[in-house]
Amino acid sequence: MTRILLIILLCLGGDELRANPDLETIRNRFVAELMAPTLDESSVRKILSEQQADGTWPDINYQDVSRTGFEHGTHLSRMVELSRAYKKEGNTYYDSKVVKTAIYKALDYWLANDFICDNWWWNQIGTPDRMVQTFLIFDDELSATQKEKARPIITRANINAWGARPGGDRIKIAGIQGRYALFLRDSEMLDEAVGVIIEEIKTSEGRGLQVDMSFHHRHDRVNNTLSYGKGYADAFADWAVKLKGTKYRIPEKRLALLIDYYLDGICQMMPYGKYPDPGAKNRSVSRKGTLGSYDTDTPEKLSSVTDYRSDELENIIAVRKGATSPARAANRFFWHSEYFSHQRPDFFTSARMYSRRNHSMEEPYNSEGLKNHHLGEGSNFISRTGTEYQDIFPVLDWHKIPGTTVIQNDRLPDPDEIQKKGLSDFVGGVSNGTYGAAAFDFISPYDPLQAKKAWFMFDREFVCLGAGITARGSAPVVTTLNQCHLRGDVVVHNAEGTLSLPRGTHDLKRVEWVLHDSIAYFLQAPATVQVSNETATGSWWGISHQSTTSREALQMPVFKLWVDHGSRPGNESYAYTVLPAVDEKTAADYQRDPQVEILSNTPDLQAVRHQGLQLIQAVFYKSGTLSLGDKLQVRMDGPGMIMLQLAGGKINEISVADPSRKFRTMRFDISAPVITDHPKVRTDRNTSKGKTTFTIELPQDGYAGQSVTFGVQ
Structure with a gap:
């Protein structure tokens, strides 16, 4: 029948x-x-x-x-x-x-x-x-x-x-x-x-598109924007083109939301909107070619069905085709996925974190991504070309993910231990869309290790701070500044001068800066660092056990730079500035006239001032006072993040955020008589004491963790 x-x-x-x-x-x-x-x-x-x-x-x-x-x-x-x-x-x-x-x-x-x-x-x-x-x-x-x-x-x-x-x-x-x-x-x-x-093109509090324009495929709240989330956008764009001009056409509001997600979500997790950031990937890093350039198919389809943000889509298309140079300057914190990205015309960087609200990493489904244990623990990848990490993962030292602070045990935990829920609430970022900072109260789920880690982002450079690094056990703890393909010489500058390193592993004393592949790393003070610029070995089979995975032994020249905190560190710290897009002369010039000043790097307060930009960024892990000179002070009544933009020595914009997501309001004092007309901000001026008390209504529910930015005068 x-x-x-x-x-x-x-x-x-x-x-x-x-x-x-x-x-x-x-x-x-x-x-x-x-x-x-x-x-x-x-x-x-x-x-x-x-x-x-x-x-x-x-x-x-x-x-x-x-x-x-x-x-x-x-x-x-x-x-x-x-x-x-x-x-x-x-x-x-x-x-x-x-x-x-x-x-x-x-x-x-x-x-x-x-x-x-x-x-x-x-x-x-x-x-x-x-x-x-x-x-x-x-x-x-x-x-x-x-x-x-x-x-x-x-x-x-x-x-x-x-x-x-x-x-x-x-x-x-x-x-x-x-x-x-x-x-x-x-x-x-x-x-x-x-x-x-x-109907699927909507924001959700569970699976799917989040209001911060990131994407969660599962209830583990792992960032899947560049995997399942990309497939989601691709499928929708494909149907939008096929239905155009018919009675089935996609409503304009749905198209606008999808384009917002594509530009403000997917493309913000990619160097120049062209290459996927390894810090936003999961088990797919164990697939050859996973970091290759994205094609123009989806943005071309989206731009063909609506005029909404068409100039930005056309720019992405042109960049991917090599028809124009990247010009984007953006900073974004995704509070639902706890991922932070910073894009400039000549570099891209990111920080991946997790908290009690999220899991660290996707599980190694189908036996892929078998060594991803530390990939979500403050990874800080740095891209100039977008190709620095392509297919490096078979030979990667998985105890030295860029940006992470990790105990160097003899072996990684079992693959079924990869996905972990965070142990801290204080994980977040503050951003005004152009500049920003991220903070990670890191407590390792694998080892007796904890650290306060923060990143401060500017136009030419960014600053990485770590404080309160404490651990037990005989294995050393290291913070890795970078690990990427070795391309050209590694140049090191110390009190004796500047030299190019021969191939090998080097324990270097009183180092002031290191330069590799147009990226310079400046230590806050002369320090001991370790550099490796030699061939690493491995195989795709070492990180993926698919039946078609190659077991062929591979060799690749790899650059690694790290700071060794020793075994059983107690309240150790690190501080370094990364300056991309420079040569040896520019690095030497910058050392003589650095633009950033580290104001504090303690377990209670991490703060940086950029002299040229007149920008101050601070992470208060508890209530405290930050002195800025010229009688200017900021006192926070509790934990939080703040960014102050000055002009002519006077504050003209403030951004704040609550990484803990626990508070309905934030209260702080500034020793200056200023006012604002922002509807979510109340100011109480005490002219006799020359200070202003701010009380900010913080975003709640699905927007908890989002920054509040307001002008003052």
Whole structure:
């Protein structure tokens, strides 16, 4: 009976088309996109020559359906490629009976076996997606029997499926259902799928898009903006283009939200909006090529359907194509994901943190990312080109992630210990959109180790402070300034002069600054540092146990720079300034005239003043007073972060934030008679004492942790 109903439905396709011409328009757009890429005839030739009589290929393990295996996706991809060859005019295999027979054999073999993977993703997304691609291309060349047998396989992707949870996978599953509806010419099914897609473009307090423009795929609140969150944006942009000009078109408000997310979320976690920041990645760092440049497909699609923020989208497109140089200057703290980014035209840096509100890192699902234990513990990656860390992860020293303070144990904990919830509430950032600072009251979930870590961001440089570093155990504790590809000489300056280091590992005394690959690292005071500029070894298999992962031994020249705090440190500290985009002469000049002054670096207060910018940034871990000279003081009544912008020696803008997210108001005094008209700020001026008391209503609920910025006079 089911077969008869299916045949009747297909026969009614002409009536459906007449009733809903938009459906065929949308369908034709999807097919055109599938057919657009150039066909590699040599690849098709190889696929045909190696296919066996039963429709299989000898290089695929059809028995392994485990989470780390399931090479069956290659079988499905070859079906798609053969379908393109058969339908694409102007190539050798167009309308070829040999190709048609090969497609039938491959499809019938799959339909007869209906392979189920231990990883649900293949069953509800991967397999249906590739199957629908083949069906849309091959279309009326399929038999009624093939269509009937494929239905239960394809319809595992449906909006009521287990995997169609709010967030990144729901929109993908709805998209597969929508494309299957196009194949069937089923308006009712298409209506349902498009409705789900449109509804998914919203902010959420759970899975999905957050109000700070970051993305959470799961309830662990791990930052997934550049993985599932990118797929979410890509899928929506794809449907926005396909539905343009039809009755199904995406509402403008939904498009605007998606573009805000793309520009203020995704692109803010990427050097120049082009390369993904390793600090915003998870287990995908164990996949070769994961840090390659993003293409222009999604921003081009978004700019084609609306004029909203089109200039910014066009700039991203131009930067990715190499048609223009980056010019963006932005600073952003994502309070839901506890990730902090800072972009300038010639460098990008970030800080990744976590608290009791969040987990540190994605679990090593499917045996990927097996050494990511410390990647979320204050990692501070620095990019000039965006390629400094590409594919370095097989040889990485995972105890020395850039920016982290870690006990150098002999081995990492087991992979099932990677995801940890934070042990501190005081984790956050203050930002006015251009400048900002981040603070991390770090308590290690693995070792008896704690430290107060902070980052202060400016135009040319940024400052990294650590205080209260305390640990137990015999293994030394180190803070890593950087670990990246070794490119060129490593130049070190100390009291004796400047020298280029030979290859090797070096223990250097009274170092004032180190320069490598156009990035200079200035120590607050002459200090002992360790430098390694030699070849490191490893393999992709060391960090990922997928069945297709290479076990080949790799060697790469690597630069490492770190400070050793020794074993059992008690209240140790570090302080250094990073100055990107410089040469040896510029570094020497900067040393003679540094623009930043470290005002305090204690477990209670970390603060920095930038002389040229007249900018002061401070982290109060408890109530206290910061003296700024010229009788100017700031006294905080409790913990919090503050940033003061001065002009002509007078304060003209203040930004504050509550990293703990515990308070409804923040109260502090400034020894200056100033006022503001900000509706969330109350000022009480005491002219006799020459001070002003500020009481700020802090953002609450989903906005707790967001900065408040206001002008004063």
